[in-house]
Amino acid sequence: MGAALLSLALVQCKKQEPAPAAPQAQQAPSQAQPAQAPATVSDVLKARRPQGGEYLGLYLVDKKVGYVFNDLGLVPGRNDRVRSINELHFKAQVGARTSERMHREERIYEAGPGGRLVAFTIQQRGDGGTQTLVGTVTPTGMSVVRKRPGMADETVNLPPTTEVVEDADQVRVALLRQANVAGSALDGTDLGTYKLVTTVQPAEERLVSGVKVKVGKAVSVSDKEKVPVTAYVAEDGRLLEMEYGQTMKARAEPEAMAKRLDVVEVFGLTRVVLPKPLPAEAQAIPGQVKLVMENLPEKFQRDTYRQKYQPQPDGRVLVTLSAQAPEPKSLKPRPLADPDGGKNLESSIIVESDNPQIRDLSKQLVGEEKDAYTAAKAIVGWVAKNLQKDYGASADRATDVLRQRKGDCTEHSLLTVSLLRAAGIPARRVDGVIYMVNQDGVPALYWHEWVEAFVGEWTQMDPTFNQVVADATHFGVGQEGNAEITPLIGSLKVVEVR
Structure with a gap:
C-alpha cells in the first residue's frame, strides 16, 4: 500500500485538511508472541508478530515524509475471524503549502487456511478527498457503499476478489513456511484485484540497536504496483524495515518517533536538476x-x-x-x-x-x-x-x-x-x-x-x-x-x- 500511495502523493503534491491520528496502540513487547487461536487457523495467525501492532517511519531520500501502522489478529471475541489494519500517513511541504494524506484499511477474513476476505472498510482523508468505502464480499462479487461528505451514499457492485487471509501478510507467511507465496490483493484505491507474489530470500545479518542479529528477508511484487518491496523481519516477528526501491524506506520506530515528521519540500527533494536549460x-x-x-x-x-x-x-x-x-x-x-x-x-x-x-x-x-x-x-x-x-x-x-x-x-x-x-x-x-x-x-x-x-x-x-x-x-x-x-x-x- 505504501509505495502506490506515496508515489501518487509525490506526483500530486497538494494540501487538504489535517489527517486524523492513528489508533492508539500498545508498545510492542521485546519478545512478540503468536496470536492465541485454534490449531485449524491460517498460518498468518501462527506467525510471530508484535502484539498491538507496529509503527514504521516512512523515509524518502532519508527525509521523514510519513509513517505506517500495521496490525493483524483475531477479531476480539471471535475465533473464526481475522482483522487486518493498515494505515499510511503522508505529510510534506510543497513550496508554502502542505500536502497531507491518510489512508486506512480494515479487512475481515475467515480465520481458517485459505479463509476468504468477507468485508472491508477503507477510509481516506486529506489529499485526494474524503471518503469511506464499506465493502461486503459474496461468492458472486462485492457490494461497496461509498460515503462522501455532503453527498448521498452510493452502492457500487464489483466483480469478486480472490484475496484470502494469507495475502494479508504474505511476508510472515512465507518466512514461517520458508516457501514462496502467491496470491492476490484487493487494491485500496481502485478496488481491483491484482496478483501478489512473495519470494523468500536468504537470511541476512543486520545491526539492530547496535547488535548484529539474523533477520529473515522476503521480496513482494504486486501486478498493480510493479515495485519490488523488500521486507526484513526479526526472529521474534518484528518487521524491522521495508525498502521500496533505493530511495524510499519504512523503518520500525516507537509510535512517538514514527509520528515525528521532518519538514520536507517535495518539489526540491524529488526534482531532476538539469546541467543546462533545454533548447x-x-x-x-x-x-x-x-x-x-x-x-x-x-x-x-x-x-x-x-x-x-x-x-x-x-x-x-x-x-x-x-x-x-x-x-x-x-x-x-x-x-x-x-x-x-x-x-x-x-x-x-x-x-x-x-x-x-x-x-x-x-x-x-x-x-x-x-x-x-x-x-x-x-x-x-x-x-x-x-x-x-x-x-x-x-x-x-x-x-x-x-x-x-x-x-x-x-x-x-x-x-x-x-x-x-x-x-x-x-x-x-x-x-x-x-x-x-x-x-x-x-x-x-x-x-x-x-x-x-x-x-x-x-x-x-x-x-x-x-x-x-x-x-x-x-x-x-x-x-x-x-x-x-x-x-x-x-x-x-x-x-x-x-
Whole structure:
C-alpha cells in the first residue's frame, strides 16, 4: 500500500485538511508472541508478530515524509475471524503549502487456511478527498457503499476478489513456511484485484540497536504496483524495515518517533536538476531533445513512438524525446476499439466514465463530431480552460474533480481520461517528468501527469498546460498513477542535454 500511495502523493503534491491520528496502540513487547487461536487457523495467525501492532517511519531520500501502522489478529471475541489494519500517513511541504494524506484499511477474513476476505472498510482523508468505502464480499462479487461528505451514499457492485487471509501478510507467511507465496490483493484505491507474489530470500545479518542479529528477508511484487518491496523481519516477528526501491524506506520506530515528521519540500527533494536549460526546439511541435541519463533501469528503456533509448558504453543511456501531431491519414472516427484489449475504455470507481454527469458533459463537448482527434482536442481544451489550477484542491475521483472544478495535473488528467473514455476514445494517464524553471531559476524536470489517447494512433496530450500535443519536454515512465515510478524518485539523473 505504501509505495502506490506515496508515489501518487509525490506526483500530486497538494494540501487538504489535517489527517486524523492513528489508533492508539500498545508498545510492542521485546519478545512478540503468536496470536492465541485454534490449531485449524491460517498460518498468518501462527506467525510471530508484535502484539498491538507496529509503527514504521516512512523515509524518502532519508527525509521523514510519513509513517505506517500495521496490525493483524483475531477479531476480539471471535475465533473464526481475522482483522487486518493498515494505515499510511503522508505529510510534506510543497513550496508554502502542505500536502497531507491518510489512508486506512480494515479487512475481515475467515480465520481458517485459505479463509476468504468477507468485508472491508477503507477510509481516506486529506489529499485526494474524503471518503469511506464499506465493502461486503459474496461468492458472486462485492457490494461497496461509498460515503462522501455532503453527498448521498452510493452502492457500487464489483466483480469478486480472490484475496484470502494469507495475502494479508504474505511476508510472515512465507518466512514461517520458508516457501514462496502467491496470491492476490484487493487494491485500496481502485478496488481491483491484482496478483501478489512473495519470494523468500536468504537470511541476512543486520545491526539492530547496535547488535548484529539474523533477520529473515522476503521480496513482494504486486501486478498493480510493479515495485519490488523488500521486507526484513526479526526472529521474534518484528518487521524491522521495508525498502521500496533505493530511495524510499519504512523503518520500525516507537509510535512517538514514527509520528515525528521532518519538514520536507517535495518539489526540491524529488526534482531532476538539469546541467543546462533545454533548447527551444524541445517545446516546439514538432520538436525533439536528447538527454543523457543515469540510474534509469533497463525495464524503463522501452522504445515508443515518442521515446527512444540508446545504451552508452559507460552504463548511461541516451534518451531521445520527440513530439509531433498524429498523422492525418491514421485518424479514425469514434467510437474506437482499444488496441490494448479494452482496459483503456473501462469505467472504475476512480475514472467513473459511465457516470451520468461525465457522460452528459462528454456528449456536450464533442457533439456529433466523429473524428476522434478533433473530439479529443475539444475535451482537452475544455478541461484546460475550466479547471482552476489549485494545488490546495485535491480529488482522486472524476466526479469530485468535476464538482469542484479545480486541482493540479492529476485532477486535469483524471477528468480528461474520464471524458475521453465516455466519448468512446481509449485513454490512459501517463506519469513522468516535465521541464520547468521555477522561481529559483534552476532548470529541472518535475514529476507530472498527463494523458495518452488513441485516435487511430496513440498521441499524448497535456490538459494542465492546454497542449493538444504534449511537447518533447515530457518524459513518461509509468501509467495510471501506480507505483512503478517510485524507484526513480530521488535517483534519476540527467548528466547531459544535447
